[in-house]
Amino acid sequence: MNTPMDRAVADRFAHRHLVDFSVFNGDRILRYLQVTRRSRWLGAAAGLAFCFATITQDTFFLSPYFPVAGWLLGAMAAEIGFARSRARGRRPLGIGSPLRGSLSCGGRRPRSPVPSAPRGSPGSTSSLSTARAQHLTGPLADKAVPEPTLSYDGRHVSLTTATGVELIDTRTDTRSLLPGVRHVLGLGPDGGGVATTGRRALAGSPDTELVTFDRHGGIRTRVPFDPTLSARPSPDGRTLAIVALDEIVTMDPGTGEVRGRARLRLPAHHDTPEPLGWDEEGRLLVRIAPDDSEKGAYHLVDPATGKSRRVRDIPDDLRNPVFGRVPSGEGS
Template sequence: MGHRSLRAEPPPQFVRTATEQRASAPAAHKLTGPTPAPIRYAYAPSCEGTDACDHWILVSARGERRWLPDAGDGGSLTLSPDGLRAAHWSATAGRFVVLDLKAETTRTLPVKGEDSIGELLGGRPPLLSLDGRHLLVQSDHLDKNDEVVLERPLIVDIERGTVTRLPGGETVVGWTAAGLALVRERSTDRLPGHVSTASFVIRSPRGEVIRRIVLPGNLAKDLFSPSGRTLATLAREIAPDGVVTTGVVLVGTSKGHPARTVVPRQPTGRQIAEILRWEGENALVVRTADARNNGAYHLLDPTDGAMRPIEISTPDVVDLPLNPMETALVLGSVR
């Protein structure tokens, strides 16, 4: 993907409350054919009285809304980065299924994937690869102490229907162009100033080791760029009112040294709360928040800190003290 500058975009605009959006939002209709445009995001509504309230709603880049049959809002769902594929748990099939939203085809995968504990409690959501050809699935259960235990990750080849079970003990980080990145954190006394190391491994969809990288343990939860050459991590400082995020640090994975810090151009009072994913090598998808934890989504240009808003509207989600989009939103094509 070539470089696409965000500099010419308008200044950031933040998501309005559900009450402000309710009057103008289009109604959601059942998905019965190919989607008219790539899906930008999906969310689980909390309204009452219509079929759409019991299913995930897909919102296209043009604003059309479709509710997805056989994909209840309590089940797992993921979208491909191009917004053209959706994978979800099917109550009818008792397995995961993948929908090609452009060709209007459905594939049932050989993965039963019992009910998940849920992301809020530590469950691992399914995750489509960058090219949409493979699906990561990781089941979970509660142990006798009611702690969430994750099973060994599975990689499903969607076209072939084959399943690869990965080794245990490694935590999923996310997909790169070469394969799935995982990490194992270990205590160490070898690196001055660090009490642990993050031993990363990138595995092919067949489970083969492509690359191993050992970095300081404070990078264990950070996201690889598609090339695997860069990690993005939040820069935080302790302030009188608490911990403040000042920007994003880009770390080269060859030596583990910070390359530079990106200072986002955003209004005073807002800060980046979470880095969600890389969008190619030249942009990051981030969630920002204000003092009341009202969230918004943006593309961050790492070259100059420019922020471009990702338009999100969830009119049939009940307003809660914590922004519901933080717990019930799946992003697809955000360009």
């Protein structure tokens, strides 16, 4: 039977491990704390019982060795259990009970080109249908390759480096700086988009923010955000799709209000699916590490229902792709 976890215990864990509680990870963190606590005390109790079982008429000595060893072995057993459940791609040992207090979160081809720029090809964008490249930077060292993000139509690009973010209109070569941003989640048709400030968040006082911005780099809105989440805004920038291990959630990126959620219907896989882009029918492209390699790595997911369709037009071994519009996967 699960017992409520004291909020102070959860806060200490969050501060010690530099994580933030959210609606996506809260149940797993609480379950981890509950199972670990129970396993430790059961191990300590077993060690103490062993001490009493070894007492004879000639000797009466209680050593702390066995209770302490039992406490440590219980902790190890809990950790091994969680590691094994994660390796099988399952939710770790079920769902925890509520925390005292609230949790806070802060093939048919497309009719037009499919823009894609591998991160290993620095300084240019290219169209898969025309093989036409447009260079965005001069020569770069391997360690200086920026992280690119493409808009749905391929016109707008962001380049993120250790020193900041640059927004580029590839049609006019207009460039703007985006200060205070560490990770661009996506770009809209007007050159604006959605990004995060990227700083780590602590329980009770998250300092990572989800921001929307215009094409000149001006910030429009700010809301608290969990930086561990995998997210991708829709092509028009009005909806943010957040992908968890077995769930997809849609929210308003300007207010943080959750609009809908659905259970993911994907082949069995390890870890959280990675959102990469959208097709013309409003489905989200995700990449998974499937348990069975025959199931494929790339799938299109309907955010409203969680239903998925494998995409065979994209090679499973394609490394670090960056997409604008993606293949629809029809007929696959």
